Amino acid sequence: MKAIRCTRPGLVEMVERPVPEMAPGHVLVDVRFVGICGTDYHIYQGTHPFISYPLVLGHELSGTVNAADRDSGFEPGDPVVVNPYLACDTCQACRAGKSNCCETLEVLGIHTDGGMCTRIAVPAKNLISASGMELFEAAMVEYLAIGAHAVRRTGIKPKANVLVVGAGPIGLATAIFARIAGATVTLLDRVGQKLEAARAMGFSASMGFSASMGFSRTIEQGATENEEPSGFAPTGFDAVFDAVFDATGNIEAMNQSMFHTCHGGAYTLVGVIAGDLVFPDAEVHKRELTIRGSRNATAADFDHVIAAIKAGLVPTAALATHRCSLDEVPLRLDMWAGARAEVIKAIVKV
Numbered sequence: 001m002k003a004i005r006c007t008r009p010g011l012v013e014m015v016e017r018p019v020p021e022m023a024p025g026h027v028l029v030d031v032r033f034v035g036i037c038g039t040d041y042h043i044y045q046g047t048h049p050f051i052s053y054p055l056v057l058g059h060e061l062s063g064t065v066n067a068a069d070r071d072s073g074f075e076p077g078d079p080v081v082v083n084p085y086l087a088c089d090t091c092q093a094c095r096a097g098k099s100n101c102c103e104t105l106e107v108l109g110i111h112t113d114g115g116m117c118t119r120i121a122v123p124a125k126n127l128i129s130a131s132g133m134e135l136f137e138a139a140m141v142e143y144l145a146i147g148a149h150a151v152r153r154t155g156i157k158p159k160a161n162v163l164v165v166g167a168g169p170i171g172l173a174t175a176i177f178a179r180i181a182g183a184t185v186t187l188l189d190r191v192g193q194k195l196e197a198a199r200a201m202g203f204s205a206s207m208g209f210s211a212s213m214g215f216s217r218t219i220e221q222g223a224t225e226n227e228e229p230s231g232f233a234p235t236g237f238d239a240v241f242d243a244v245f246d247a248t249g250n251i252e253a254m255n256q257s258m259f260h261t262c263h264g265g266a267y268t269l270v271g272v273i274a275g276d277l278v279f280p281d282a283e284v285h286k287r288e289l290t291i292r293g294s295r296n297a298t299a300a301d302f303d304h305v306i307a308a309i310k311a312g313l314v315p316t317a318a319l320a321t322h323r324c325s326l327d328e329v330p331l332r333l334d335m336w337a338g339a340r341a342e343v344i345k346a347i348v349k350v
């Protein structure tokens, strides 16, 4: 069968792979649509911290069941969303219902070969029914669930004022689910094109990034002394919010955005980056700030996203800005990696 493999940084190619066979507890899924996300571009560009090459890409997957055991609850032809998080079910996090941060979590398409191919074998427990929704939309459930999870963890209340820093796909997903929770949402980014996309989805959106206090403080501490500023230039944006979400993957933004939280507020870090966070304790203390990590999503978040899509609350058509076929991925991935400002979500039809 055909598969899209990142053989080494800078080289994505179509390869032939053996068709997977049924294994106990697994379901064979004919892959129908695959979302491409920031992680895939990082894998391609060699900037992902823990990838072993070669790797078949693809973790945002929808498909139809090809073959399943009788006790799996699935039958051939069933439309499904794939939850790509392969959790151990035995560690402390898994036992506490937090399989999203399993101690030995493996994610399809990141730690193990993914689903950018024609067929994949997936544990039955990692499949969710996609009946009643387009399979095209079903391929967007995973990344939307990351935003939904961050919002749920933060406990956003109706009428809350929320700031999402970073208007990429995960930032937009977070903003959409904060809005669904009843919040008023502002997005912040340094790229005008992303702000326009956010505004088109009904959000207020502001350029840049401020908190001059945080900026000078970081420099004082030597953390960024010898580096160019990130481009998140101070713009005078100094509003404060009940909850602030970081979805930038930019260490300076991550360090500074806490200054936009109100007293008693919450700061949730959705992105991840290799680097040290630096928060002045006095600022954390005086706010009694709640700082949270948010990683991946749980089955409950997948269900919430599916219900929201079915209810028409997610602008899936506006999010899916680019499409291509499996054959076109090697060429398109390279193009899109250089055009991240205009590509919100690219979706591969298998």
Ligand SMILES: [Zn+2]
Binding pocket: 036, 037, 038, 039, 059, 060, 143
């Ligand atoms: Zn992704």
Ligand SMILES: [Zn+2]
Binding pocket: 087, 088, 089, 090, 091, 092, 093, 094, 095, 099, 101, 102, 103, 104, 105
């Ligand atoms: Zn576990």
